[in-house]
Amino acid sequence: MAVLEVDRLVKRFGDVLAVDDLSFTVREGEIFGFLGGNGAGKTTTLRMVLDIIRPTSGTITVLGGSPDRRQAAAIGFLPEERGLYSGMSAIETIVYFGRLKNMDAGLARSRGMDLLTRFDLADRAKSDIGDMSKGMAQKVQLATALVNDPELLMLDEPFSGLDPVNQGLLENEILRASERGAAVIFSTHVMQHAERLCDRLLLLRKGRKRFEGTLDEARAQLPISLTAVAKSDLSSLRGVARADAGEPAGDGWREWKVALEPGVSPASVLEHCTANGIGLRRWDERRATLHDIFVELVGGEGVQR
Amino acid sequence: MTNILLVAKREIRQILAMKSFWLTLLILPVALALGPILAESLGDEDATPVAMIDRSGSGAGEALQQRFAEDDDRNTLRELSRYVQRYDLESADPQAVWTQHDRWYTATDIAAFRTSGGVDGAIAKIDAVRPDGTPEFEADPPLYEFVPAPPALASQSAQGFGAAAQDLFDSDADDAPEIVVLIGEDYPAVPAIGLYSANQPRASFVAAMQETLTGDLRTRLLAERGILAADAAAIQSAVPAISVNTPPPGDGAREALLVRSIVPLALAYILMMSLMLSGSWMLQGSVEERSNKLLESLLACIKPEELMYGKLLGGLSVGLLMIAVWAGCAAVAAYATQGVIADMIRPALEPVSSPGAILTILYFFVAGYIGISMIFVAIGAMVDSMSEAQGYLMPVLLAILLPITFLLQAILAGREGWIVQVLTWVPLWTPFAVLARLGMGIETWVLVGTGALLAATIALELIFLGRLFRASLLATGQKPTLGRMLERLRARPQ
Numbered sequence: 001m002a003v004l005e006v007d008r009l010v011k012r013f014g015d016v017l018a019v020d021d022l023s024f025t026v027r028e029g030e031i032f033g034f035l036g037g038n039g040a041g042k043t044t045t046l047r048m049v050l051d052i053i054r055p056t057s058g059t060i061t062v063l064g065g066s067p068d069r070r071q072a073a074a075i076g077f078l079p080e081e082r083g084l085y086s087g088m089s090a091i092e093t094i095v096y097f098g099r100l101k102n103m104d105a106g107l108a109r110s111r112g113m114d115l116l117t118r119f120d121l122a123d124r125a126k127s128d129i130g131d132m133s134k135g136m137a138q139k140v141q142l143a144t145a146l147v148n149d150p151e152l153l154m155l156d157e158p159f160s161g162l163d164p165v166n167q168g169l170l171e172n173e174i175l176r177a178s179e180r181g182a183a184v185i186f187s188t189h190v191m192q193h194a195e196r197l198c199d200r201l202l203l204l205r206k207g208r209k210r211f212e213g214t215l216d217e218a219r220a221q222l223p224i225s226l227t228a229v230a231k232s233d234l235s236s237l238r239g240v241a242r243a244d245a246g247e248p249a250g251d252g253w254r255e256w257k258v259a260l261e262p263g264v265s266p267a268s269v270l271e272h273c274t275a276n277g278i279g280l281r282r283w284d285e286r287r288a289t290l291h292d293i294f295v296e297l298v299g300g301e302g303v304q305r
Numbered sequence: 306m307t308n309i310l311l312v313a314k315r316e317i318r319q320i321l322a323m324k325s326f327w328l329t330l331l332i333l334p335v336a337l338a339l340g341p342i343l344a345e346s347l348g349d350e351d352a353t354p355v356a357m358i359d360r361s362g363s364g365a366g367e368a369l370q371q372r373f374a375e376d377d378d379r380n381t382l383r384e385l386s387r388y389v390q391r392y393d394l395e396s397a398d399p400q401a402v403w404t405q406h407d408r409w410y411t412a413t414d415i416a417a418f419r420t421s422g423g424v425d426g427a428i429a430k431i432d433a434v435r436p437d438g439t440p441e442f443e444a445d446p447p448l449y450e451f452v453p454a455p456p457a458l459a460s461q462s463a464q465g466f467g468a469a470a471q472d473l474f475d476s477d478a479d480d481a482p483e484i485v486v487l488i489g490e491d492y493p494a495v496p497a498i499g500l501y502s503a504n505q506p507r508a509s510f511v512a513a514m515q516e517t518l519t520g521d522l523r524t525r526l527l528a529e530r531g532i533l534a535a536d537a538a539a540i541q542s543a544v545p546a547i548s549v550n551t552p553p554p555g556d557g558a559r560e561a562l563l564v565r566s567i568v569p570l571a572l573a574y575i576l577m578m579s580l581m582l583s584g585s586w587m588l589q590g591s592v593e594e595r596s597n598k599l600l601e602s603l604l605a606c607i608k609p610e611e612l613m614y615g616k617l618l619g620g621l622s623v624g625l626l627m628i629a630v631w632a633g634c635a636a637v638a639a640y641a642t643q644g645v646i647a648d649m650i651r652p653a654l655e656p657v658s659s660p661g662a663i664l665t666i667l668y669f670f671v672a673g674y675i676g677i678s679m680i681f682v683a684i685g686a687m688v689d690s691m692s693e694a695q696g697y698l699m700p701v702l703l704a705i706l707l708p709i710t711f712l713l714q715a716i717l718a719g720r721e722g723w724i725v726q727v728l729t730w731v732p733l734w735t736p737f738a739v740l741a742r743l744g745m746g747i748e749t750w751v752l753v754g755t756g757a758l759l760a761a762t763i764a765l766e767l768i769f770l771g772r773l774f775r776a777s778l779l780a781t782g783q784k785p786t787l788g789r790m791l792e793r794l795r796a797r798p799q
Contacts, residue, residue: 050605069308069608077605083597085315087322099311100606144602 002061003028003152003183004049009058011044011207018044020207022058026183026200028151031174033194034187036204037298042187043080044207046154050077063151073102076150076177080157080187082141086130090116090140093129097144108147115143119169135166146173153177155186159193171197191290201290203297210297215290222288222296224266226258229282230273238272239264253281308607312615313622320586320623329582330627334634352450356482358459361492365521369486370451372517377447378415381424388442389431397430409547449510452482463489467501474503486514493525566716566744572666573741575631576673577709579624581702584681587620588694591685609775613682620678621671662743665752669759673736676763677705683770686777687790709737716741729755732762 004026011019019041026032034042047053049060051067060067063074084093091112098108116122119139129137138161145153155174159167174184174197188194194201201218203211211218223241228234234256235243246255260269266285273280288296320326355373359366385403389395395404401421402414410418422429424444431442461469470485484506487499498518500506520541527537594600603612680701688694712728715721721742729738729747735755739747773790 047601052601052604069606069611072606075605077602079598079601079605081598081601083599084602085319085593085599086597087319088315096311096315097602097606100308100603102307141602 001028002026003030003063004185005059005061006045006049007059007061009045009048009060010056011041011048011053012056018207019048019055022204022207022209024202024209024212026152026185028183029178029181030183030199031178031197032183032185033198033201034185034204035189035191035194035201035294035298036187037189039206040204040298041207042204043156045204046077046156046185046187049154050075072100073148074151075101076145076148076153076182078142078145078155078158080160082138082161084129084137084141084144087128089126089128090121090132090136090143091125093140094143094147098147101148103148111147111149112143115146116140119143134161135163138162139166139169142170142173146177149180149182150177151182153182153184155184157188158186159188159190167193191294195290203294205298211293218290218293219288220262221293223259223262224288225286226256226260226266226269227282227284227286228256228258228280229253230256230278230280232278234258234278237269237278239269249281255282308611309615309618312607312612313618316587316590316616316619317622317626319590320583320619323586326582326586326623330630333578333631337634338638352447353484354452354480354482355449355484355486356452356454356458357486357488358454359488360490361488362490363488363492363521365488365492365518366486368521369514369517372513373447373449373451375412375415376513377449378418378423379410380448381444382410382415382418384445385424385427385442392435392439394431394434394439397434398427401427401430403427407548412542448507449484452480454482454485455480458485463487463499466499470501474501484510493522496522566741569743570713570716570741572670572743573709573713573737575628576670576736576740577706579627580674580677581706582627583620583624584678585698586623587616587678588681588685588698589691591616591682592688592691592694595686595689610771613771613774616682617675617678620681621674624674665743665756666740668756669736669739672756672759672763673740676732676736676759676766679763679766679770683773683777686774705733708734712738712741716745719745721745730758732759735759 002025006025007023009019009022010017022041022045024032034045036042044053048055049062049067051069062068063071065071088096091109094112094115095105095108098112099105103111113122113125116125119142121136121139124132124136129140132140142158145155153174158170158174162170171193174186178184178199186193186197195215198215200212200214202209203218211221229249231252231254233243233245234240237243239261240258241261242259244257246257248254258269260266266283270280270283272278357366357370382403386406389397389404390406398404398421402410402418408414418427421427428442435441455473458466458469458473466487473481473485474483483503485499485501487501489495489497489499492498496518498514500511500514524534524537524541527540528534532540594603607615681698684694684697684701688697708724708728711724712734715725725738725742728734729742729751732755735758739752739755776792
């Protein structure tokens, strides 16, 4: 079942087109990666889903209805820019946000304590946010997003500023939310997390969708590249789009950088070589990474592996 | 509505957690309690010591001392008369001069007062009929106390007298007089009188001295011209019988106006104080939300309008809480001092105790709070730091406070000139002006008109400053230039 449906969404700020004809769907239990460089329109889209800002045109259907604060009870949101009231304790902060999401104070408190225990912060429950480290405060903020067991969890650049241990903790929480059936959308420009977690991806460039699909589908967007060492010229082989001669490898052998035609499998080319007596000393296949796809479709600016 | 209450509750808790809140909450009652004590301790109630050196043997010095004693007794009689009139205690002695409030007391009246036991005799009679709770009469101390002249000064020749008197004033001796009057040995043939004073003498002292000695000189001159001494004295002592018809204490137009305006002026002042304080706390809260970057988390759960209304409600609640505490302190003080304060408070509360007046006060108080707090909240939404906020706050505070200072002074002086009228009709100052003018009396149509204008202004404020608030919330790092502010005032929800 679709938890979020975005259809032909457009958002203009004056002359600036921030989101351009964007459509996608996120289903329950799905982890959906929202990838794009700075200014791609990720945060603007998430803000429109939350009804913080309104679209210029297009429709958004969240949990079966139009975006509205009444749906806050079923949504969890972690913004890119994070901060909390420094004078409030960790548990009071979680209860406050739980209450803003229509939760009963007692339930918000018990769920808050469960989350703090899971995040190894139970003993700091009554500490003021101002007295906590930045990492601790970020975990409290994550707890404010999770306290209502949201059906739709939206995380805007959730890994930024987290140490490796807390990044692992966050990954676990994303997987946990997905396992209980929540739709999770997270925006990032760290490809490693997206590769590891996402069921489906959406790549944005200047507000416009460049790709939507699974990681395998994304990889299929780029031809498989090979590195082979052979004596004969490989560029004339069937299924080879291009073969660039590299460094000589001695005794007449030469390294070749081979690009296959879309849809051609490396195995069929290898089989052809074997069948036709084309000698090979090395045959390395390299599938495109998400980073390669991102650079190809979106551009390399601001991307991290 | 729940979200508004949640935001308001958080605002209240945040402000109540501030030390500055508790300090300011307690400062006003403590200052008001200490004020009278300090005023009493600072007040110079000691009689001024005067040394009279009469070398003439003419009795002029004695006459002067009698004159000042007579003035003191007249003053005591007047105070006694006002006290008796204020507390309806004429039954203590209906024939006594101090129960006659219709004349300026003559020497005969003073003599009768002295004969009947003076102030002690009067107090004894009053105590016999004074109801419980009525404060005791306390006579003002005399203005002057005649002390013996130090022998060194008394024997000083006329030539070095001035320097000797100055040395005496400079000596800071406890028993040193502050005024020395020297009547030379040739008086009245040479009517030169020396007046030496450590400080500028009161005009009333010099006038009384001149009047007494002039009378003495004229009596002597009349006698020299063959008029019998008794006739001459009678001529000098002839005075008109001045009948006095003044309103009872607290009933004079000016005095009554002041009494009636005490509570309304205090209301206007308290509104101003609590607004400035809770406004700055609200501003601090808004700035914290922006600088700590938690607005987006909040706006994912609640509407900007709910955040704004919650803040306003929180600020209003804190303001009303402060006023309730201050009013409670005043009530405790009134209860503890019962008769004295209660007697003063009764006429002071009269203009603000009718249901209509109470409704008027509540309306203008709450409306004033919302109208002005809205400005603070809008400033808080535009700036990223408190230092940036100060830049906007100062002009706003000056625009509110300076005219109110003039307004309060005008009301105290009993004036309702064009400035007061303008301030009444400009919504920024309407709540203060209306509250302050309640004691003077304000026409119903003015109340209705200004109330409606204020309501319309608040509605416009909620629309336009609401837009500014909403549009500024997520615009961190953008300098709120005039052009940008105007753009945000026009901006509809994006």
